[in-house]
Amino acid sequence: MSNETTYIPLTELDRQSFQGTSQMLKAAVTYMDPSSGKMLAMLARMLELKQTINLFNQEQISICSVPPDGHRPGIEEVLKDIRKYCAPAEAEQIDQFLNILNAVRLYNQYNELTKNTDFSNMMNQMNQMKNMNISPEQLQMIQTLLHAQSVSSDKEKS
Incomplete structure (x- = not known):
């Protein structure tokens, strides 16, 4: 110690x-x-x-302060609050656990995103365009248009 x-x-x-x-x-x-x-x-x-x-x-x-039928904080919120009362070594362990939680969340978001076939098609189109001989500005404009198209099709589905 x-x-x-x-x-x-x-x-x-x-x-x-x-x-x-x-x-x-x-x-x-x-x-x-x-x-x-x-x-x-x-x-x-x-x-x-x-x-x-x-x-x-x-x-x-x-x-x-948490009522029996009220909002319960998530594990991340609880850990961030508990961290304030920890010694440096304990705070580091909590930070590592929070980083793991964030990595899992990002992994799950990525999986959800890749399950969307529109996203997969869009990524394939973007990869094909990278192989074309177009300027970075043109590529950026096409990516923006594809993103706008994806957003509008998502709105139509809901």
Whole structure:
């Protein structure tokens, strides 16, 4: 583990269950002998647990903001939010997972796009045109026209 101190923000649960008394006790632990420090640390955590239990016993708790029948965030949104509270190594793992999710999404979009026969025909036409002796400007104009044709045929289908 690195000696570098990384600032990690408080979660909403930490903010709502925060107690100054437990923070003072935790700060004092480093100045105690091991036996007393252990007891003080346990007391601080018990105070935090008590405050958390009290918080969840309230009728309406704003920390649980997703209603039972409401919009549930997707895994990507949840991971991006959790990432804010991670140490650098953990954040890197989440980034890798998010990159995998993006790659899978792009792969699925590509598969959907290539299933469309109009797209396949358009790509074949564009490849044939590349073999022709035409200028890049002409090729761009043809690609634009093909794209416009594809969009209009998609509108007609829906």
